[in-house]
Amino acid sequence: MSEAEEYSYIGKRVPRVDAIWKVTGKAEYFGDVKLPHMLIGKILTSPYPHARIISIDTSKAERLSGVRAAVTSKDMPETALDFYLPGMKGVLFENFPLAIDKVRFIGKEVAAVAADNESIAEEALKLIDVKYEVLEAIFDPEQSMKPNAPRLYDGVENNIARTLSKTHGEVDKGFEEADYIFEDEFKTQPQYHSAMERKGCVCSWDVEGNLTMWTPTQTPHLIRWEVSTVLEISMAKVRVINPNCGGGFGAHAHIVHPYMIICAILAKKAGKPVKVEFGRGEDFAYAATAPPFIVKLKSGVRKDGKLTAREVKMIVDCGAHTLSALGQMKLGYYTACVHLYKAPNIKFDGYVVYTNNPIRTLPYRGFGNPQVAWAIESQMDIIADKLGMDPMELRLRNLFEPGEISVTGCKFDAYGLPECIKKAAETANWSEKKREGMPNRGIGMACLVHISGQVVYDSIETSSVLLIAKEDGSFDLYTDCSEIGTGIWTVCQQIAAETLGTRLEDIKVTGGDTAVGVFELGSYASRATYSVGNAVKIAATDMMQQLFEVAATMLAAKVEDLEAKDGEIYVKNAPEQKVPISEVTYYAHFKLGKVLISKGIWNMPIGPYDPSADRWPPPGMCTSYPFGCQVAEVEVDPKTGKVELLSLTAAHDVGFPINLNSVEGQIEGGLVMGCGYALTENLTTEEGRVLVTDFADYFVWRAPDIPQIKPIVVTTNDSYGPFGAKGLGEPVLVPTAPAIANAIYDAIGVRIKELPVTSEKILKALKERR
């Protein structure tokens, strides 16, 4: 990190711009929005997993005193709410704001009311009379694919919503070259995003027919676009404000949720602002988790540990609506199956399958990667065990060579995976611990590769920001990237201040409000630092040039001889010749009439997606790949099956850390989520009904539960990222579960292939083994 020493702010531990708001409790969330005459909206949902709606009668509800509006699908726009809605061609128009003729899962929105207060609204819901004809339902995705299973949609054969097949190399030949063939099936569970803020929004229409929506979102700009598209009004008439976002994790990425449209229409019909705010139970019942995957993995391996071929079959239970399921399956395949280890010959068949389970295909931290990495990294240890090889050694033997091209034609610019493995192993005393082999104690490892943003809408991966100099040398930086808690605004502040040579406090970052924002995809896909950061660097470089031009006049110097630091511009070889930036901006505005505005537009330098070409750039991939390796150490009580996590070591190639505090915070947060994914969290359903109503039933790891965490920051200086930085938000979660499961196997020799690895499963496996 020698570069960091040259920097004023990059690579340092910089306090978060939003810290004081959050620690003082002054940060306002949509739930804090209180508008005059605001009503409370409540949504009636389906009690049946599969049923035909015969009739809906809201007349009794409407007559209840204090009820201001009641709506059914008849009041709704006729546009379905699909993922990547207007850009993606051929989407299935299936998820309407309110169910039209059928409900396909328990929890599907059926009708809604707005009333003076919550209790009236709840009372009104009870007065809505919905007559259903109950239909046979299906909950198991593999059963759902069978010919005689009940069908969710007319014309959809075997409930298969989407398929994806890929072949790279010669798979049969690869298996012929193998000394061993391994076949395993792995499963993952639905995990709840566990954002501390419950879902909801406030909608208010003004006299001109403009809609303002306050809602936690990772993508205000996209939500504005989608809401305006669905409501069939101009984008000029929609303003989306993300006041603050109490956790994203994918739940608030891209998706225009039904409650948003329902709330908007209720507000319009009632002529008053409406707030819809889920209770915790509703938030659990809305579910909308990561899709559970079934991954069937067949791998050919030579005696020396080299992979020769892989055949992968995935079945993704998308519930009743595909939403992001295909994207997640695709990303999981490319990252974990293709780009993590060299597997020259691969065949992939993926199926997104409808069931009558609740929506489970929202984006989720990792976007398919954790599900597939669970399979790949579990099987790597099965292979190592069979070959009698150190699992670390097996992994190292299957890495790419520096500069090597993947079967997809992909080259990893900054390939920090070997160093991540090395550093994680060193820090965790891997070899020593492996030798020790203490009873019931074990150590496990898993690796990851991920993306820093990905091409969406077929073609683009874009961020843009505006930087505006103020007369006194302070600067406004506008981004429509939400600060959802990741520290991105601080990253923006650092990059702008570093590039401009100004002081940190002179950069005011504003955003998360489409009224002040420029085109921005948002805060998801581990893209914000990479993409928004690049846009900020471009804008700041341009601004610096503008400042230098003015300063050159003031200092009677040449532009190319100037440098800036700590709020002053000076002549490189004569630093006593200097002028404060505040005087430069004053002079520019009031003496020259120069208004200093710069824009920064970043487009990931990847050509448009050509679906006919199976080559780089592959769909959904990027320029800058984050890598990582995590090592878990556990002790398992063989009597109870209880797993005690002793330590977690996480080495992550972040390219270059912009804010060390935030990098370590992301690592710690991701590991906590990974612990839950590995061991405890499971949003269980029974016959399509979510059984969890409360955090009492759903174990999210809290401070006292967390083991010792050792974050290791690996620096590789990516060519494309700003100051060499790559993404980190999602990667951290990816390898945690297999690392822990591998450690459990190492400790007591049982292999659990279905997440979460509960004490019950361990105990059962131990009993079966005995």
Next chain:
Amino acid sequence: MSEAEEYSYIGKRVPRVDAIWKVTGKAEYFGDVKLPHMLIGKILTSPYPHARIISIDTSKAERLSGVRAAVTSKDMPETALDFYLPGMKGVLFENFPLAIDKVRFIGKEVAAVAADNESIAEEALKLIDVKYEVLEAIFDPEQSMKPNAPRLYDGVENNIARTLSKTHGEVDKGFEEADYIFEDEFKTQPQYHSAMERKGCVCSWDVEGNLTMWTPTQTPHLIRWEVSTVLEISMAKVRVINPNCGGGFGAHAHIVHPYMIICAILAKKAGKPVKVEFGRGEDFAYAATAPPFIVKLKSGVRKDGKLTAREVKMIVDCGAHTLSALGQMKLGYYTACVHLYKAPNIKFDGYVVYTNNPIRTLPYRGFGNPQVAWAIESQMDIIADKLGMDPMELRLRNLFEPGEISVTGCKFDAYGLPECIKKAAETANWSEKKREGMPNRGIGMACLVHISGQVVYDSIETSSVLLIAKEDGSFDLYTDCSEIGTGIWTVCQQIAAETLGTRLEDIKVTGGDTAVGVFELGSYASRATYSVGNAVKIAATDMMQQLFEVAATMLAAKVEDLEAKDGEIYVKNAPEQKVPISEVTYYAHFKLGKVLISKGIWNMPIGPYDPSADRWPPPGMCTSYPFGCQVAEVEVDPKTGKVELLSLTAAHDVGFPINLNSVEGQIEGGLVMGCGYALTENLTTEEGRVLVTDFADYFVWRAPDIPQIKPIVVTTNDSYGPFGAKGLGEPVLVPTAPAIANAIYDAIGVRIKELPVTSEKILKALKERR
């Protein structure tokens, strides 16, 4: 107006973007801002016109239950609130937010409190004990200049705050060439701005130390700068919002008012938001009117009516603080004395004089021009009468030739004054009416030249806007120019839509909030249409180019072959080859990753002010001069002196009308203000105390009082203005009073030289004549 026929929106009658808000009563003003825990601030002012403050004791007030903060000058920043505060060198540091050691007028702010409600705050003011040593006061500016008058400031000789002298040509020679010499003295009164919204603001500090101020202002950007300068905090920490502004007329231009700083400091001290809102009585008492002028005019005229020389002496009563007095005197001199009629030899001596009258030197519609035009245009009729010449003919003989250069080196690009005179006279049947000579009926004329913006801070006259394309072909246009009721946002919308070839409703104008604004001087000096309009045109032209580049790809055409109209871009010679702008923006964003942002920066093309050179550009002048001629027809009752206004004809050279509705609205509004200035309005004081407490004591003309108004729009196509447009806001008021006074003289042969021309004055003059 043949050009208008080619335009889609320019020159048309376009509904105002803010109309629906205002007619439905939904437009929110600062008075509507209600924040949680907001306190009410009240200000204690001096009851003496001149006194030394011995002590201020707020302890009793502070102990009153419900009082949250009390402040005196000790709590205030030590920066005085002067006009053009940080840019103007050598200003007198005289107007502190709260009086420090002396009070110099009745109404000077002395202390303030913030309390839970208004009655507690008022009660608290009574408990503040201020001990004064009363000093001798002076109220007449001419007396004030005498050696033995009481002095307001140490070191200010004869209470003369500022002087300005100019000589052009050879004045003595000019008078020698004259056949007649006229010497007259004219006086004007203080006129109240009569904004329907009373003054005030709401201030709120957040946990990060950022100040948000809601206040009606014509210049949010400058107010942000001045407030941050006075409070000694970064501009990044100040946000000024002009929610709506219930009338500007100069009262809210530039000036950071004491109540703003007091409110901010009260809010900081109390730790809660504070609202300060003047009652109507307080608003009258705060006075802050246009400065009353004494103009002594000596004019030499040949028998043929040609002016040969002029000697002008002005005395401007600025009260205790100069503020904009010097600027107004200067502008009044240049417009009415130098640029209205050719007077080759001119000598000018101006004095800004302190008195113990209330503040009377806020900017005011016309900025000195109405005061001086009152003198010039009254004397023109005196001259015509003496020469036995038609006053119109006298005026026409003293106009500039087309292309002629003034003594100040100034060339009028689009010189519509002759046409204004011709059209006004035709419409008013001038010659016929003059011939008729009906008893007690009269007709009078007066002309004007004004500015469209002027150079400030020595160097600049700048506007800037941002134009951002949205994905669906709608556009955000950001300006920090307030919509203060003049229609400027509609003008912005028209210019952007016309230039882009899009639909009107696709342009959303946002502004009046420094959080979304770029550098903008504001809405004053008849500059907004000219300067902001130019900035919009620049931004839209750039945006059009960006759109054409994308469309050229889509249409496989050349950029230079494209045109846009009504939301479509088409090939000029093959209009069937076309694409909607909405598809162009969609394609740009989602297929090309092109983010379409343009900035428009307009700088009046005038070099920096060189005070040593008495040449073009003269200080405070511009590129684009609005002209006008008004004709008034009256009937005077010789028994009562009562004047009945029969009709007002107003021909104004607006360059080119952007929005005909707004142009006519400005003309009508200006005339109404002019009627009050001419006949009824006078914010009278007695021994420095404002006597008016209510509109019952102050006659502003209302709908039933208004005579028939005939607005005439003269088009001259200014080279610098957007689509040829010049300013109009201020000019309309300028000639109304002398036109009416000249008509009164024409009717009954009495000449009143002091405004307003009341029935009493007429009756007295009639009696004196008899």
